[in-house]
Amino acid sequence: MKFNQIIHSLLETDLYKFSMGQAIFHQASEYETTWTFKCRNKDVQFTPAMVAEIREQIKAYCTLHFTEEELSYLAGIKWLKKSYINHLRLWRPNFADFTIEAGGACGLIIETNGTLLDTSMYEIPTLAIVNEVYYRFRPDYEALVADAKERTRTKADKLRAGTYWLPVFSEFGLRRRLCAEVQEYAIEQFAGLDRSDVLRSYFVGTSNVYLAKKYGVKPVGTMAHEWIMCMGQGNHLYNPAYSNKVALEAWVKEYGVDNGIALTDTITTDCFLRDFDKTLATLFSGVRHDSGDPFTWGDKLIDHYTRLGIDPATKTLLFSDSLDFAKADKIARYFQGKAKIAFGIGTYISNDTYAEPLNIVMKVTKCNGQDVAKISDTPGKGMCKNQEYVDYLQRAIDWRLRHND
Incomplete structure (x- = not known):
């Protein structure tokens, strides 16, 4: 790696990943998903050197495990249950779930494939790594x-x-x-x-x-x-x-x-x-x-x-x-x-500086072999690989709204 390891603890993620993770563990542990990275900035390009560093940083992230001190902290959150904490004691990120390549509109392609229980946990650390690597390659980083x-x-x-x-x-x-x-x-x-x-x-x-x-x-x-x-x-x-x-x-x-x-x-x-x-x-x-x-x-x-x-x-x-x-x-x-x-x-x-921040996301695009989509209250915030499915979902929503169902 060119830089020091960026993610050095599995606690370095958003709390809702554990809240959702427990519910997934108990109710949807067999669900299979695909997640897809997207950069919404039109003028951003990731270089091959950036892609290589992102790959190495994610590989380093995948060597981490929860320490007993970290698990004890999580156990102190009143709604997290012992069964889920015990799952986390054994859990490791799996680098084989990642595809990281140069290419696409912004020069960087990332996808993850695996159980929702695993892939949900990858989103936040991956985005944090992508963001920091991009800025560390800038000559004005300091x-x-x-x-x-x-x-x-x-x-x-x-x-x-x-x-x-x-x-x-x-x-x-x-x-x-x-x-x-x-x-x-x-x-x-x-x-x-x-x-x-x-x-x-x-x-x-x-x-x-x-x-x-x-x-x-x-x-x-x-x-x-x-x-x-x-x-x-x-x-x-x-x-x-x-x-x-x-x-x-x-x-x-x-x-x-x-x-x-x-x-x-x-x-x-x-x-x-x-x-x-x-x-x-x-x-x-x-x-x-x-x-x-x-x-x-x-x-x-x-x-x-x-x-x-x-x-x-x-x-x-x-x-x-x-x-x-x-x-x-x-x-x-x-x-x-x-x-x-x-x-x-x-x-x-x-990330408030004189430079425009990256607008990057990583969204689930398939679940159990089927397209899934988000249709938010702001046009352009959704993400799906299949426009036909988006149209179908929109028709289903419109039907409910028209019929007050």
């Missing part, structure tokens, strides 16, 4: 790191000064961080804020489980789109327009009233609301926004809770789509007193 740190210091100072009001916020930036050094520096800065100094803004924690453990802050995160896509579309007996119903009921089966922030936009929020009935809306402590206009979305969810006879002020609206502090401040003030408000902020914290 200047980017210095710029990111200076901007982080400025953000912390503005919170202390009360420039922004973020009632509860956490850091969600592992997958697109500039590098591990910058993300850790940000956690240091925000974890060190005195709540009394920042006029009711409160940094609760990070999705990065490794850094949450290291800095004694809360690990945060519940579910991602893959859970709804695979549980609702991977079983070929289900109508995919009912993906949310299948996935949310499976989540309740696993966790009851614990660990309950539901993701709304996998097959559009309007379709989600068809299945988010009074029982589910009561059991889940809140919902997460990840695409579409946040104000329209929040109003829609508040109206939905109200129609169900649930006081929206008892529920959390978690916003996580392309946020900065100014945008989060506007959202918080708009919804003040209407619901509990929280923010998960990614790239703006972990």
